[in-house]
Amino acid sequence: MTNWLPDLSIGSGPLYLRLADKAEADIDTGALPPGHKLPPQRDLAYDLGVTIGTVGRAYALLRERGLVSGEVGRGTYVRMRDGQGSQTSALLAAPEADGTRWVDAPADKLRFDSTAAPDIGQGSIIASTLAAIMAEMSGDVSSYTRNFPESWAAAGAKWLTRNGHQPDQDSIAPTLGVHAAVMSVISALTLPGDHIVYEHVTYAQIARSAGLIGRRAVMAEVDECGLDPESFAHVCAQKHPKMAFLMPTAQNPTVSSLSAERRVEIVRIAREHNVLLVEDDLYGAMTQDKAPMLASLAPERTFLVGGLSKSVAAGVRGGWVSCPHNYRHRVRVAHKMLTGGMPFLLAELGARLVLSGQAFDIRSRSIAEVNARLGLVNEALEGCDYTTAPNIPFVWIALPEPWLSGTFKQAAFENGVLIDDEDEFKAGRSDKSFHRVRIGISAPRTREDVARGLGIIRRLLDEGRAGYDSFG
Numbered sequence: 001m002t003n004w005l006p007d008l009s010i011g012s013g014p015l016y017l018r019l020a021d022k023a024e025a026d027i028d029t030g031a032l033p034p035g036h037k038l039p040p041q042r043d044l045a046y047d048l049g050v051t052i053g054t055v056g057r058a059y060a061l062l063r064e065r066g067l068v069s070g071e072v073g074r075g076t077y078v079r080m081r082d083g084q085g086s087q088t089s090a091l092l093a094a095p096e097a098d099g100t101r102w103v104d105a106p107a108d109k110l111r112f113d114s115t116a117a118p119d120i121g122q123g124s125i126i127a128s129t130l131a132a133i134m135a136e137m138s139g140d141v142s143s144y145t146r147n148f149p150e151s152w153a154a155a156g157a158k159w160l161t162r163n164g165h166q167p168d169q170d171s172i173a174p175t176l177g178v179h180a181a182v183m184s185v186i187s188a189l190t191l192p193g194d195h196i197v198y199e200h201v202t203y204a205q206i207a208r209s210a211g212l213i214g215r216r217a218v219m220a221e222v223d224e225c226g227l228d229p230e231s232f233a234h235v236c237a238q239k240h241p242k243m244a245f246l247m248p249t250a251q252n253p254t255v256s257s258l259s260a261e262r263r264v265e266i267v268r269i270a271r272e273h274n275v276l277l278v279e280d281d282l283y284g285a286m287t288q289d290k291a292p293m294l295a296s297l298a299p300e301r302t303f304l305v306g307g308l309s310k311s312v313a314a315g316v317r318g319g320w321v322s323c324p325h326n327y328r329h330r331v332r333v334a335h336k337m338l339t340g341g342m343p344f345l346l347a348e349l350g351a352r353l354v355l356s357g358q359a360f361d362i363r364s365r366s367i368a369e370v371n372a373r374l375g376l377v378n379e380a381l382e383g384c385d386y387t388t389a390p391n392i393p394f395v396w397i398a399l400p401e402p403w404l405s406g407t408f409k410q411a412a413f414e415n416g417v418l419i420d421d422e423d424e425f426k427a428g429r430s431d432k433s434f435h436r437v438r439i440g441i442s443a444p445r446t447r448e449d450v451a452r453g454l455g456i457i458r459r460l461l462d463e464g465r466a467g468y469d470s471f472g
Helices: 015-029 041-048 052-064 122-141 150-160 178-189 205-212 229-239 260-272 328-339 344-355 358-380 405-414 447-467
Strands: 068-071 075-078 172-176 195-199 216-220 243-246 276-280 302-307 318-322 394-398 436-440
Touching (some): 052 068, 122 344, 122 358, 150 172, 150 302, 150 318, 150 344, 172 178, 172 344, 178 243, 178 276, 178 302, 178 318, 178 328, 195 205, 195 229, 216 229, 260 276, 318 344, 344 358, 358 447, 405 436
Parallel strands (some): 195 243, 243 276, 276 302
Antiparallel strands (some): 068 075, 172 318, 302 318
């Protein structure tokens, strides 16, 4: 921790602004280098003879400027900035544009921070399908996508069918993955300044992306059963959101699934407050969950999205969104504006994999591999507090005292494993701490790599902070 004590006698304006400006100047000169921890607010307030509120406002302003980051209980750290090296505690230096993950992950680390479909040999199937497309449709591949064959929509309707809900083919818009699908819906149906509801921890890259185009995030509470309807109703009444992004089945990262009763209540609240719903079923389609889809309970306001990334192949970027009546055209236009257009080769590839049945076969094999790896999780983490679900390629681990989420992530990194701390999944600023981390088990190449990474994680859980020295 630095003994930083700025001189606030120079300058004008409110003390909190002078304090923030002095910190920014010292960060620029290197007096406060990347990864350095700022003094605790109470200590600095005492040393400067100001109130804690003054220091708190200054630190908040530094966060808004993108200069520092931190976690409640862990402290405030100077971020790595453009042009600076990555030698000094880069993960502690805080999130890059991609949340809290590395943009270019170190090659020598085990990747437990991804849930892409495992490699079960699908490459040969994809290669033969691509070869057939190039032989039959080379002219279409070499040009821009001007027309959308009906087969693309038919594939989306087939892939999104679940639990008795079968979307109409004319409701389907093919997309460049699920992320692009959700962002297209948000762009088409909301305006800058509109609020969007997210679960307190969720796939927060949607919230970050939506923030880049001016949409504001508001968070609703979750419990062990998923989204709390009472909190959702409170947020709707107080903030008047236009839309909610939800993962009703196998929620990422908590693995929870909403009961049928909760789904009915959430739909009732959404109708009462005229809130549109985005139902992300990317993981749900991998489960045996029988609860009704939100899209079947509220077809007039629910956009159902799904894709191939978690169970077939992430690199194919296959995705689809089923839209309520009369919304498909707006979503397709928004998707083109955001992405530059749907690549013919990828759209045709995704459609052929689904309509031929090969995507379903690959998904079944991927799920079998995931479940084999979950068996390794259960062996390695026996006696620990963690949450899993059959078929789902990630684990939500509760950390024993005195571990904090960000510190554990750094300890895992220094021991050769990339994982996600809880900040990666927070849709906005929050003082709520879960003291959990998420590990994905599908990205390591082999089960042996999975077992090796799990062994490192278990050792850190057992040894606690006594086994981890961040100054080594």
